[in-house]
Amino acid sequence: MNQTQRQQFFSRLRDHNPSPTTELNFKTPFELLIAVILSAQATDVGVNKATDKLYPVANTPQAILDLGLDGLKSYIKTIGLFNSKAENVIKTCQQLIDKHGGEVPDAREALEALPGVGRKTANVILNTVFKYPVMAVDTHIFRLSNRTGLAKGKNVREVEDRLMKVIPDEFKLDAHHWLILHGRYVCTARKPHCDQCIVTDLCDEYRRAQRQRKTA
Incomplete structure (x- = not known):
């Protein structure tokens, strides 16, 4: 995934969910x-x-x-x-x-x-809480980042560092929430819901699968 595609990737996630947040309940x-x-x-x-x-x-x-x-x-x-x-x-x-x-x-x-x-x-x-533009990489984000080609890495720290380098600044504050929600509900581990995904055309794995079907 190149930088133009990453811009499109996060623009679509933002349009779909302008104010993402954690699903954990908290007040303080x-x-x-x-x-x-x-x-x-x-x-x-x-x-x-x-x-x-x-x-x-x-x-x-x-x-x-x-x-x-x-x-x-x-x-x-x-x-x-x-x-x-x-x-x-x-x-x-x-x-x-x-x-x-x-x-x-x-x-x-x-x-x-x-x-x-x-x-x-x-x-x-x-x-x-403190609105720092940092990236908490869990299993969902690790999987999604490697699968889509957004930011590939062999471990969570590599993926975190890569994401912080390639995510456009305007998206960094909310990127963690967009990615974890997308990984949790759409780009799931065993059977991703590609038919419901708003960024399939930007995904490395999806495009690779499509090419394989055409040549099969």
């Missing part, structure tokens, strides 16, 4: 941080079911600490890996209080120092 930066920590290897729907019950009871670092580890687990036990996630959330809450006045920091280094927070989670917070 802290709520989003906890939701993203819980979302690792879990669905947004599953996380929302848990946090919709948790946040009315405890949605600040101190309130979650007051619940205690077992109390927190009782709310998130339906989420995969909930034991280790609960421990990370408790440790993160304590660190937020001890080092950041109970607030979510807006610096990558400080975010990545929090238990359970890696580069992808930090990028989600920096982008969604």
Whole structure:
């Protein structure tokens, strides 16, 4: 995919969804941080079911600490890996209080120092909360970027770096949300819905398949 095609790619996604955002339910930066920590290897729907019950009871670092580890687990036990996630959330809450006045920091280094927070989670917070034009690459975006030819790479960091280099500046702020939603609902892993896709003519894999059909 060349730069002219990338411009068309994101223009169409923007026209289709002018104001994309995360599907995780949150009202504060802290709520989003906890939701993203819980979302690792879990669905947004599953996380929302848990946090919709948790946040009315405890949605600040101190309130979650007051619940205690077992109390927190009782709310998130339906989420995969909930034991280790609960421990990370408790440790993160304590660190937020001890080092950041109970607030979510807006610096990558400080975010990545929090238990359970890696580069992808930090990028989600920096982008969604603090509006930094950064790219959080998950399995959906990794797959879509390689499949379409938007930005190819052997691992998520290569894809992230490539995306940041080739995405036109006007689209960088919202690109993460457009790509994850497109990968989640249209450019799916096993059977992409090419008949519903608004960028098929720009996709490397789709065009390759079309050429193979013509020569078969």
